[in-house]
Amino acid sequence: MKTPQTQTWTKYKKIIFRVSLIYFLIQALPLDWKYFRTVFSTNWLAPHFQDLFRLTTYMPSFISPVSLWGIESFINWFVILAIALIGSFIWGLADKKNKEYDKLYYWLRVLLRYRLAIAIIGYGVLKLFKLQLPEPALSDLQTSYGDYLPWKIYSLSTGIGSAFYEQSIGLVEIVAGLLLLFRKTATIGASIIIFVLTNVVIANFAYEIGEHVYSAYLLSIALFLLAYDLPRLYNVLVKRKFTKAASFKPVITESWLRNFRIILKSSVVLFFIFYGFKTYAGLADHWPFPKTAGLKDSYGFYNVSEYKVNNHEIPYSLTDSARWNNVVFEKWNTISIKKNCLANIDFSSPVVDYEADRNYESAGNAGRHFYTYQADTISNRIELFGKNTKGGKLDFHYSRPDNITIILSGKNVANDSLRIVLTKVDKKYLLNEGRRKPIKIN
Structure with missing residues:
Protein backbone atom coordinates (compact mmCIF):
# COMPACT_ATOMS: atom_id res chain seq x y z
CA MET A 1 0.00 0.00 0.00
CA ASP A 285 -41.42 -18.38 16.58
CA HIS A 286 -43.72 -15.48 17.68
CA TRP A 287 -40.77 -13.72 19.31
CA PRO A 288 -40.82 -11.81 21.67
CA PHE A 289 -44.08 -13.45 22.77
CA PRO A 290 -44.34 -17.05 24.01
CA LYS A 291 -44.34 -19.63 21.23
CA THR A 292 -46.59 -22.21 22.93
CA ALA A 293 -50.12 -22.08 21.52
CA GLY A 294 -52.95 -21.17 23.86
CA LEU A 295 -56.16 -23.04 24.64
CA LYS A 296 -58.03 -23.67 21.40
CA ASP A 297 -60.64 -21.02 20.48
CA SER A 298 -60.08 -19.17 23.76
CA TYR A 299 -58.47 -16.02 22.36
CA GLY A 300 -60.38 -12.90 23.35
CA PHE A 301 -61.57 -10.52 26.04
CA TYR A 302 -63.79 -11.89 28.84
CA ASN A 303 -65.91 -10.20 31.47
CA VAL A 304 -65.99 -11.91 34.86
CA SER A 305 -69.76 -12.34 35.13
CA GLU A 306 -69.57 -14.42 38.32
CA TYR A 307 -66.93 -14.62 41.04
CA LYS A 308 -67.54 -16.84 44.07
CA VAL A 309 -65.24 -17.41 47.04
CA ASN A 310 -66.26 -20.32 49.29
CA ASN A 311 -69.66 -20.32 47.55
CA HIS A 312 -70.14 -16.64 48.46
CA GLU A 313 -70.65 -14.47 45.41
CA ILE A 314 -68.69 -11.25 45.28
CA PRO A 315 -70.44 -8.72 43.02
CA TYR A 316 -68.60 -6.55 40.55
CA SER A 317 -66.72 -3.88 42.45
CA LEU A 318 -64.41 -0.97 41.72
CA THR A 319 -62.68 -1.35 45.09
CA ASP A 320 -62.43 -5.06 45.92
CA SER A 321 -58.78 -5.99 45.36
CA ALA A 322 -59.34 -9.76 45.18
CA ARG A 323 -62.14 -9.99 42.63
CA TRP A 324 -61.25 -10.39 38.98
CA ASN A 325 -62.77 -7.70 36.74
CA ASN A 326 -61.89 -9.07 33.32
CA VAL A 327 -59.58 -11.60 31.72
CA VAL A 328 -57.72 -11.73 28.41
CA PHE A 329 -56.73 -15.00 26.76
CA GLU A 330 -53.91 -14.41 24.31
CA LYS A 331 -53.25 -16.52 21.21
CA TRP A 332 -50.35 -18.05 23.09
CA ASN A 333 -50.37 -19.62 26.56
CA THR A 334 -50.80 -16.38 28.50
CA ILE A 335 -53.77 -14.89 30.29
CA SER A 336 -53.88 -11.48 31.92
CA ILE A 337 -56.25 -10.53 34.71
CA LYS A 338 -57.49 -7.08 35.64
CA LYS A 339 -57.95 -6.50 39.37
CA ASN A 340 -58.48 -3.41 41.50
CA CYS A 341 -54.83 -3.43 42.52
CA LEU A 342 -51.64 -2.77 40.64
CA ALA A 343 -49.48 -5.70 39.68
CA ASN A 344 -45.85 -6.05 40.73
CA ILE A 345 -44.30 -4.22 37.81
CA ASP A 346 -41.35 -5.71 35.97
CA PHE A 347 -38.87 -2.82 35.64
CA SER A 348 -36.55 -4.65 33.23
CA SER A 349 -35.83 -2.89 29.95
CA PRO A 350 -36.50 -4.56 26.59
CA VAL A 351 -33.60 -6.71 25.44
CA VAL A 352 -32.99 -8.98 22.46
CA ASP A 353 -31.71 -11.90 24.47
CA TYR A 354 -32.72 -15.32 25.68
CA GLU A 355 -35.72 -15.17 27.99
CA ALA A 356 -37.03 -18.45 29.31
CA ASP A 357 -40.44 -16.94 30.04
CA ARG A 358 -40.36 -14.26 27.30
CA ASN A 359 -41.46 -11.52 29.63
CA TYR A 360 -41.88 -8.73 27.05
CA GLU A 361 -45.68 -8.78 27.35
CA SER A 362 -45.68 -8.33 31.13
CA ALA A 363 -42.61 -6.09 31.44
CA GLY A 364 -43.42 -2.43 31.98
CA ASN A 365 -47.12 -3.15 32.66
CA ALA A 366 -48.53 -2.50 36.13
CA GLY A 367 -52.19 -2.64 35.12
CA ARG A 368 -52.69 -6.37 34.62
CA HIS A 369 -51.62 -9.58 36.35
CA PHE A 370 -50.01 -11.92 33.85
CA TYR A 371 -49.96 -15.70 34.03
CA THR A 372 -48.53 -18.31 31.74
CA TYR A 373 -50.53 -21.51 31.74
CA GLN A 374 -50.47 -25.19 30.92
CA ALA A 375 -53.75 -26.75 29.82
CA ASP A 376 -54.58 -30.45 29.98
CA THR A 377 -57.42 -30.85 27.48
CA ILE A 378 -58.05 -34.47 28.48
CA SER A 379 -58.70 -33.88 32.17
CA ASN A 380 -59.79 -30.25 31.59
CA ARG A 381 -57.22 -28.87 34.02
CA ILE A 382 -55.42 -25.57 33.65
CA GLU A 383 -52.47 -24.43 35.77
CA LEU A 384 -51.60 -20.74 35.99
CA PHE A 385 -48.06 -19.61 36.83
CA GLY A 386 -47.59 -15.97 37.82
CA LYS A 387 -45.33 -13.83 35.64
CA ASN A 388 -45.60 -10.57 37.61
CA THR A 389 -45.21 -12.43 40.92
CA LYS A 390 -42.95 -15.44 40.74
CA GLY A 391 -44.23 -18.44 42.63
CA GLY A 392 -47.90 -17.49 42.32
CA LYS A 393 -49.64 -20.64 41.09
CA LEU A 394 -53.35 -21.36 40.57
CA ASP A 395 -54.86 -24.70 39.61
CA PHE A 396 -58.33 -24.85 38.04
CA HIS A 397 -60.70 -27.30 36.46
CA TYR A 398 -62.32 -25.66 33.47
CA SER A 399 -65.47 -26.29 31.47
CA ARG A 400 -66.86 -24.66 28.33
CA PRO A 401 -70.65 -24.98 28.20
CA ASP A 402 -70.75 -22.90 25.02
CA ASN A 403 -68.36 -21.07 22.72
CA ILE A 404 -68.40 -17.82 24.71
CA THR A 405 -68.22 -19.11 28.30
CA ILE A 406 -65.37 -20.55 30.35
CA ILE A 407 -66.03 -21.71 33.92
CA LEU A 408 -63.05 -22.06 36.27
CA SER A 409 -63.28 -24.02 39.53
CA GLY A 410 -60.38 -24.35 41.95
CA LYS A 411 -58.62 -22.75 44.89
CA ASN A 412 -56.61 -19.60 45.43
CA VAL A 413 -53.28 -19.29 47.24
CA ALA A 414 -55.16 -18.98 50.57
CA ASN A 415 -56.84 -22.35 49.86
CA ASP A 416 -60.27 -20.74 49.43
CA SER A 417 -62.52 -22.36 46.85
CA LEU A 418 -63.18 -20.30 43.73
CA ARG A 419 -65.79 -20.43 41.02
CA ILE A 420 -65.25 -17.96 38.22
CA VAL A 421 -67.46 -17.57 35.15
CA LEU A 422 -65.88 -15.84 32.17
CA THR A 423 -68.05 -14.51 29.35
CA LYS A 424 -66.43 -13.55 26.07
CA VAL A 425 -67.20 -10.08 24.76
CA ASP A 426 -67.10 -9.42 21.03
CA LYS A 427 -65.20 -6.21 21.54
CA LYS A 428 -64.23 -4.01 18.61
CA TYR A 429 -60.98 -2.04 18.57
CA LEU A 430 -60.47 1.03 16.43
CA LEU A 431 -56.88 -0.05 15.94
CA ASN A 432 -58.06 -3.18 14.14
CA GLU A 433 -61.14 -1.76 12.44
CA GLY A 434 -59.37 1.23 10.94
CA ARG A 435 -60.37 4.87 10.97
CA ARG A 436 -62.04 4.79 7.55
CA LYS A 437 -64.36 1.88 8.23
CA PRO A 438 -67.78 2.39 9.82
CA ILE A 439 -67.90 1.18 13.41
CA LYS A 440 -70.53 1.27 16.12
CA ILE A 441 -69.36 1.57 19.73
CA ASN A 442 -71.71 -0.10 22.20
Missing part, protein backbone atom coordinates in the same frame (compact mmCIF):
# COMPACT_ATOMS: atom_id res chain seq x y z
CA LYS A 2 1.57 3.25 -1.13
CA THR A 3 1.22 6.41 0.90
CA PRO A 4 0.62 9.56 -1.16
CA GLN A 5 2.14 12.95 -0.39
CA THR A 6 0.45 14.55 2.62
CA GLN A 7 0.63 17.71 4.70
CA THR A 8 2.23 18.09 8.12
CA TRP A 9 -0.24 17.92 11.00
CA THR A 10 -0.36 20.49 13.77
CA LYS A 11 0.68 19.53 17.29
CA TYR A 12 -2.88 19.65 18.61
CA LYS A 13 -4.27 17.63 15.72
CA LYS A 14 -1.76 14.88 16.46
CA ILE A 15 -2.68 14.87 20.15
CA ILE A 16 -6.40 14.66 19.39
CA PHE A 17 -5.80 11.85 16.92
CA ARG A 18 -3.70 9.80 19.35
CA VAL A 19 -6.40 10.03 21.98
CA SER A 20 -9.11 9.22 19.43
CA LEU A 21 -7.23 6.24 18.02
CA ILE A 22 -6.67 4.57 21.39
CA TYR A 23 -10.18 5.44 22.58
CA PHE A 24 -12.02 4.07 19.55
CA LEU A 25 -9.79 1.00 19.26
CA ILE A 26 -10.75 0.00 22.80
CA GLN A 27 -14.40 0.79 22.07
CA ALA A 28 -14.58 -1.04 18.75
CA LEU A 29 -12.31 -4.07 19.07
CA PRO A 30 -13.71 -7.04 21.06
CA LEU A 31 -11.30 -6.90 24.00
CA ASP A 32 -13.86 -7.85 26.65
CA TRP A 33 -13.57 -11.54 27.61
CA LYS A 34 -17.36 -11.76 28.03
CA TYR A 35 -17.74 -11.28 24.28
CA PHE A 36 -15.67 -14.37 23.54
CA ARG A 37 -17.61 -16.30 26.16
CA THR A 38 -20.72 -15.50 24.14
CA VAL A 39 -19.04 -16.55 20.89
CA PHE A 40 -17.83 -19.91 22.19
CA SER A 41 -21.06 -20.70 24.06
CA THR A 42 -23.16 -20.31 20.91
CA ASN A 43 -24.45 -23.43 19.18
CA TRP A 44 -23.18 -22.65 15.69
CA LEU A 45 -24.83 -25.75 14.24
CA ALA A 46 -28.25 -24.26 14.98
CA PRO A 47 -27.86 -20.59 15.93
CA HIS A 48 -30.86 -18.47 16.86
CA PHE A 49 -31.14 -14.95 15.50
CA GLN A 50 -30.48 -13.70 19.05
CA ASP A 51 -27.05 -15.37 18.95
CA LEU A 52 -26.18 -13.49 15.78
CA PHE A 53 -27.66 -10.22 17.03
CA ARG A 54 -25.57 -10.30 20.20
CA LEU A 55 -22.43 -10.48 18.06
CA THR A 56 -23.37 -7.16 16.46
CA THR A 57 -23.97 -5.28 19.72
CA TYR A 58 -20.56 -5.50 21.35
CA MET A 59 -19.63 -2.67 23.68
CA PRO A 60 -16.84 -3.03 26.26
CA SER A 61 -17.89 -3.18 29.89
CA PHE A 62 -14.93 -3.39 32.24
CA ILE A 63 -16.75 -1.94 35.25
CA SER A 64 -20.38 -2.57 36.20
CA PRO A 65 -22.11 0.82 36.56
CA VAL A 66 -23.44 1.72 39.99
CA SER A 67 -26.54 3.10 38.28
CA LEU A 68 -28.05 2.34 34.88
CA TRP A 69 -28.99 6.02 34.52
CA GLY A 70 -27.26 9.33 34.92
CA ILE A 71 -23.58 10.04 34.45
CA GLU A 72 -22.70 6.82 36.30
CA SER A 73 -24.00 4.73 33.40
CA PHE A 74 -21.14 6.10 31.26
CA ILE A 75 -18.43 4.99 33.71
CA ASN A 76 -16.77 2.72 31.13
CA TRP A 77 -16.43 5.64 28.73
CA PHE A 78 -14.49 7.60 31.35
CA VAL A 79 -12.26 4.60 32.08
CA ILE A 80 -11.48 4.16 28.38
CA LEU A 81 -10.91 7.91 27.95
CA ALA A 82 -8.46 7.89 30.89
CA ILE A 83 -6.56 5.01 29.28
CA ALA A 84 -6.54 6.88 25.96
CA LEU A 85 -5.16 10.06 27.57
CA ILE A 86 -2.39 8.18 29.33
CA GLY A 87 -1.59 6.17 26.21
CA SER A 88 -1.55 9.32 24.09
CA PHE A 89 0.86 11.02 26.49
CA ILE A 90 3.28 8.08 26.40
CA TRP A 91 2.92 7.81 22.62
CA GLY A 92 3.72 11.51 22.22
CA LEU A 93 6.89 11.17 24.27
CA ALA A 94 8.04 8.15 22.28
CA ASP A 95 7.14 9.44 18.83
CA LYS A 96 8.78 12.73 17.89
CA LYS A 97 9.43 11.96 14.22
CA ASN A 98 6.02 11.42 12.60
CA LYS A 99 4.65 14.60 11.09
CA GLU A 100 1.24 13.09 10.30
CA TYR A 101 -0.87 9.97 10.86
CA ASP A 102 -2.87 9.90 7.64
CA LYS A 103 -2.37 6.18 7.14
CA LEU A 104 -3.45 5.30 10.68
CA TYR A 105 -6.36 7.73 10.39
CA TYR A 106 -7.52 5.98 7.23
CA TRP A 107 -7.44 2.51 8.79
CA LEU A 108 -9.17 3.75 11.93
CA ARG A 109 -12.02 5.06 9.78
CA VAL A 110 -12.18 1.71 7.97
CA LEU A 111 -12.48 -0.11 11.29
CA LEU A 112 -15.18 2.24 12.57
CA ARG A 113 -17.09 2.11 9.29
CA TYR A 114 -17.39 -1.65 9.55
CA ARG A 115 -18.12 -1.55 13.28
CA LEU A 116 -20.94 0.94 12.79
CA ALA A 117 -22.28 -0.86 9.71
CA ILE A 118 -22.51 -4.17 11.57
CA ALA A 119 -24.30 -2.56 14.52
CA ILE A 120 -26.80 -0.49 12.53
CA ILE A 121 -27.69 -3.30 10.10
CA GLY A 122 -28.20 -5.62 13.08
CA TYR A 123 -30.94 -3.37 14.42
CA GLY A 124 -32.26 -2.57 10.96
CA VAL A 125 -33.04 -6.21 10.23
CA LEU A 126 -34.97 -6.49 13.51
CA LYS A 127 -37.09 -3.48 12.58
CA LEU A 128 -37.60 -4.73 9.03
CA PHE A 129 -39.33 -7.84 10.39
CA LYS A 130 -41.03 -5.94 13.28
CA LEU A 131 -39.33 -7.96 16.00
CA GLN A 132 -37.78 -5.09 17.93
CA LEU A 133 -41.03 -3.16 18.36
CA PRO A 134 -43.91 -5.63 17.86
CA GLU A 135 -47.57 -4.71 17.61
CA PRO A 136 -49.55 -4.59 20.87
CA ALA A 137 -50.99 -7.80 22.25
CA LEU A 138 -54.67 -7.95 23.25
CA SER A 139 -53.70 -7.42 26.89
CA ASP A 140 -52.00 -4.17 25.91
CA LEU A 141 -55.24 -2.90 24.38
CA GLN A 142 -56.94 -3.52 27.73
CA THR A 143 -54.33 -1.66 29.80
CA SER A 144 -54.72 1.96 30.87
CA TYR A 145 -52.15 4.36 29.45
CA GLY A 146 -50.96 5.41 32.91
CA ASP A 147 -50.19 1.82 33.93
CA TYR A 148 -47.25 1.58 31.52
CA LEU A 149 -43.61 2.43 32.04
CA PRO A 150 -42.41 5.07 29.55
CA TRP A 151 -40.39 2.62 27.44
CA LYS A 152 -43.45 0.40 26.96
CA ILE A 153 -45.48 3.37 25.74
CA TYR A 154 -42.78 4.14 23.18
CA SER A 155 -42.51 0.51 22.09
CA LEU A 156 -46.26 0.05 21.63
CA SER A 157 -46.88 3.41 19.96
CA THR A 158 -44.05 2.77 17.49
CA GLY A 159 -45.16 -0.80 16.90
CA ILE A 160 -48.60 0.31 15.70
CA GLY A 161 -47.20 2.90 13.29
CA SER A 162 -48.98 2.83 9.94
CA ALA A 163 -47.53 3.00 6.41
CA PHE A 164 -44.80 0.51 7.35
CA TYR A 165 -43.22 3.07 9.67
CA GLU A 166 -41.01 0.68 11.62
CA GLN A 167 -40.06 -1.34 8.54
CA SER A 168 -39.11 1.87 6.73
CA ILE A 169 -36.76 2.87 9.54
CA GLY A 170 -35.24 -0.59 9.43
CA LEU A 171 -34.73 -0.36 5.67
CA VAL A 172 -33.08 3.06 6.03
CA GLU A 173 -30.72 1.65 8.66
CA ILE A 174 -29.81 -1.31 6.44
CA VAL A 175 -29.14 0.91 3.41
CA ALA A 176 -27.08 3.35 5.51
CA GLY A 177 -25.07 0.45 6.92
CA LEU A 178 -24.36 -0.90 3.44
CA LEU A 179 -23.21 2.56 2.31
CA LEU A 180 -20.63 2.52 5.10
CA LEU A 181 -18.95 -0.53 3.58
CA PHE A 182 -17.72 1.55 0.65
CA ARG A 183 -15.32 4.47 1.08
CA LYS A 184 -16.95 6.65 -1.58
CA THR A 185 -20.40 6.43 0.04
CA ALA A 186 -19.32 6.25 3.70
CA THR A 187 -20.02 9.94 4.35
CA ILE A 188 -23.56 9.60 3.01
CA GLY A 189 -24.13 6.54 5.18
CA ALA A 190 -22.73 8.26 8.28
CA SER A 191 -24.94 11.32 7.67
CA ILE A 192 -28.08 9.20 7.41
CA ILE A 193 -27.16 7.29 10.55
CA ILE A 194 -26.62 10.52 12.48
CA PHE A 195 -30.17 11.65 11.70
CA VAL A 196 -31.57 8.24 12.71
CA LEU A 197 -29.47 7.81 15.86
CA THR A 198 -30.10 11.34 17.09
CA ASN A 199 -33.78 10.43 17.36
CA VAL A 200 -32.91 7.08 18.93
CA VAL A 201 -30.68 8.65 21.59
CA ILE A 202 -33.30 11.27 22.47
CA ALA A 203 -36.00 8.58 22.68
CA ASN A 204 -33.80 6.47 24.95
CA PHE A 205 -33.38 9.32 27.40
CA ALA A 206 -36.97 10.56 27.16
CA TYR A 207 -38.65 7.16 27.49
CA GLU A 208 -36.01 5.43 29.66
CA ILE A 209 -35.60 2.60 27.17
CA GLY A 210 -32.26 1.53 28.61
CA GLU A 211 -30.08 1.61 25.47
CA HIS A 212 -28.93 5.21 25.86
CA VAL A 213 -25.27 4.30 26.38
CA TYR A 214 -25.11 1.98 23.37
CA SER A 215 -27.03 4.31 21.06
CA ALA A 216 -24.84 7.26 22.12
CA TYR A 217 -21.78 5.09 21.48
CA LEU A 218 -22.90 4.40 17.91
CA LEU A 219 -23.75 8.06 17.40
CA SER A 220 -20.24 9.06 18.52
CA ILE A 221 -18.75 6.74 15.88
CA ALA A 222 -20.98 8.22 13.17
CA LEU A 223 -20.01 11.77 14.18
CA PHE A 224 -16.32 10.83 14.13
CA LEU A 225 -16.67 9.42 10.62
CA LEU A 226 -18.52 12.49 9.37
CA ALA A 227 -15.94 14.83 10.93
CA TYR A 228 -13.40 13.81 8.28
CA ASP A 229 -15.44 15.34 5.44
CA LEU A 230 -17.32 17.95 7.44
CA PRO A 231 -15.03 20.94 6.60
CA ARG A 232 -15.29 20.16 2.88
CA LEU A 233 -19.06 19.71 3.10
CA TYR A 234 -19.35 23.04 4.92
CA ASN A 235 -17.36 24.83 2.22
CA VAL A 236 -19.41 23.31 -0.59
CA LEU A 237 -22.91 23.40 0.89
CA VAL A 238 -22.78 26.50 3.10
CA LYS A 239 -20.03 28.77 1.77
CA ARG A 240 -20.45 27.48 -1.79
CA LYS A 241 -16.73 27.68 -2.39
CA PHE A 242 -14.39 25.60 -4.47
CA THR A 243 -13.24 22.70 -2.31
CA LYS A 244 -10.42 20.26 -2.76
CA ALA A 245 -11.10 16.55 -2.54
CA ALA A 246 -9.80 14.43 0.33
CA SER A 247 -6.06 14.92 0.68
CA PHE A 248 -5.33 11.28 1.45
CA LYS A 249 -6.31 8.48 -0.90
CA PRO A 250 -4.84 5.02 -0.31
CA VAL A 251 -3.13 3.41 -3.26
CA ILE A 252 -3.42 -0.35 -2.74
CA THR A 253 -0.99 -2.25 -4.93
CA GLU A 254 -0.75 -5.54 -3.04
CA SER A 255 -3.08 -8.14 -4.53
CA TRP A 256 -3.59 -9.88 -1.19
CA LEU A 257 -4.85 -6.66 0.38
CA ARG A 258 -7.30 -6.04 -2.47
CA ASN A 259 -8.54 -9.62 -2.15
CA PHE A 260 -8.85 -9.22 1.62
CA ARG A 261 -11.11 -6.17 1.17
CA ILE A 262 -13.37 -8.13 -1.17
CA ILE A 263 -13.49 -11.10 1.22
CA LEU A 264 -14.21 -8.84 4.20
CA LYS A 265 -17.09 -7.03 2.50
CA SER A 266 -18.50 -10.28 1.15
CA SER A 267 -18.29 -11.89 4.60
CA VAL A 268 -20.23 -9.03 6.18
CA VAL A 269 -22.93 -9.20 3.50
CA LEU A 270 -23.20 -13.01 3.73
CA PHE A 271 -23.38 -12.80 7.53
CA PHE A 272 -26.34 -10.45 7.34
CA ILE A 273 -28.08 -12.51 4.67
CA PHE A 274 -27.85 -15.49 7.02
CA TYR A 275 -28.87 -13.29 9.96
CA GLY A 276 -31.83 -12.04 7.93
CA PHE A 277 -33.08 -15.57 7.27
CA LYS A 278 -32.72 -16.44 10.95
CA THR A 279 -34.52 -13.27 11.99
CA TYR A 280 -37.35 -13.97 9.57
CA ALA A 281 -37.67 -17.39 11.22
CA GLY A 282 -38.26 -15.51 14.48
CA LEU A 283 -41.63 -14.44 13.08
CA ALA A 284 -42.78 -18.07 13.04
